[in-house]
Amino acid sequence: MSGRLRFLRTPSGAVGFGILVLVLLVAVLGPYVAPHSATAPIGAPPFTGPSTSAPLGTDFLGRDVLSRLLSGGRSVIGLAAAATGLAYLMGLAIGLAAGYxxxxxxxxxxxxVDVMLAFPPLLFLLVLIAGAGSSVGVLVLGVAVIQAPGISRIVRTATLEVSERGYVEAAVARGERAVAVITREVLPNISAPVLVDAGLRFTFSILIIASVNFLGLGLQPPSSDWARMIGENRAYISLNILAVIAPAAMIAILTIGVNLVGDAIARSLGRSYVPRGIRSPAA
Known part of the structure; x- marks a missing residue:
């Protein structure tokens, strides 16, 4: 097994990876195997219990819960991945520039960066949405801006450490340009802490995007999204508990899988690395 997949040798890594593969399959293939439309009522009364036509019952508009569950993973995973990727582009640029x-x-x-870290993440995002409007682009950009300062601090610390090593000093002595030194010598050698941090950042993106969608300020109706399903049906949980429990379980399973893989990667790298600057979405 290659060094990059060494984390799969651990039980937590194997379990976490299996969970992620399963959730990704549901998110990618779910809309194609959903028995009904995710956005249209199926003709049954709202909050009908499980039946042959609707195995998880119906929601507050009479839509099939299973179909919405199978179709709601793409937005959660896609938006979280886009926000995390954009955050790393910004964080790497700031951290490398500061550290080198x-x-x-x-x-x-x-x-x-310190000023940005002083703002409560969810409050900052809500203010941004109130000012710029509710859209996918604003949501992704806001989550990325929230995370970029914490990433930049981690990258800066790692860059300061690597920059003092002999191979970097030798590259500078040879007259290589700063961009070449950073891309060839520094960046590859700070990939380990960045990779470990990425799992936690992705989890944070999932949770804060879910929080915004839960509040109804993210994706708008009739979009199918796990967090939005919880927000739409939470007031009627006694009528069909599956309409709330099922999407909540999917979000929980996804975050558990990401955390297990992240922990396994950290252990496989032989270090206990806890990134700073990550706070709860409710902070």
Whole structure:
């Protein structure tokens, strides 16, 4: 087994990877195997219990819960992945510039990062949505901006450590440009802490996007989304508990799988690495 897949040798890594594969299959293939439309009522009364035509019953509009469950994973995973990827583009740029420059750029960037970290994440995102409007682009950008400061601090710390090593100093002595030194010498050697951090960042993206969708400020009706399903049906949980429990379970299973894989990767790298700057979406 290659070094990159070494984490699969651990029980937690194998279980977590299996969970992720299963959830991804549901998200990708679910809409194609859903028995009914995810957005249209199926002709049954709202909150009908499980039946042959609707194995998980119907929701508050008489739509099939199973069909919405099978179709609701793409938005959760896709938006979280896009937000996390954009956050890393911004965080890597800031962290590498601050850690490698060793000039006035470093304190200026880090003071800006400290100011950004002072804002409660969910409050910042809600204010941004209120000002710019509710859209997928605003949601992804907002989550990325929230996470970029924490990522930049981790990247800066790792860059400072790597920049003092002999192979980096040798590259500088050879007259290589800063961009070449960063891309060839620094970036590959800080990939381990960045990779470990990515799992937690992805989990955070899932939870905060789910929080916004739960509040009805993210994806708009009739979009099928696991968090939105919870928000739409929570007031009627006594009528059909599966309409709330099923999507909540999918979000929980996804986050557990990501955390198990992230922990296994950290252990396989032989380090106990706990990224800073990650806070609960409710903070």
């Amino acid at each position: 420059s060793r000039s006035i750029v470093d304190p200026l960037l880090m003071r800006t």
